[in-house]
Amino acid sequence: MNHHDRKILHAFFTHPISTNIEFKDAEHALAALGAQIDMKSGNRVEVTLRGQKTMLHRNHHSLSKDDVSQLRKFLEGCGVTIDAFQV
Numbered sequence: 001m002n003h004h005d006r007k008i009l010h011a012f013f014t015h016p017i018s019t020n021i022e023f024k025d026a027e028h029a030l031a032a033l034g035a036q037i038d039m040k041s042g043n044r045v046e047v048t049l050r051g052q053k054t055m056l057h058r059n060h061h062s063l064s065k066d067d068v069s070q071l072r073k074f075l076e077g078c079g080v081t082i083d084a085f086q087v
Contacts, residue, residue: 005029012072013082021063023056026071033080047071050078 008029011018027037027045035049043058054074056067063071 001029001032005032009033009075009080010082012068012075017065017068017072019062019065019068021068022061023058023063026063030071047074049074049080052078 004025005028008021008025011021012026030047030049031037033049035047038046038048039058040046040055045056045058047054047056052074054070056063056070
């Protein structure tokens, strides 16, 4: 995992919730963690990591606060902690 990916993953856990994470950067960082990313119909994206799944809505810009919050909970449920990827 490169520095940029660690920086993006760190941004998922920041307070207040970050709203300037680009979707493509989030996808790349999740893939670096080993997540499988599948495109579904209607701009939906299914992310699978360590047997857990979540759905996101793909847009052309930044993730919404709700998406970042959802990803944070998803990663915590998968056992991913902020300590694992300090910047």
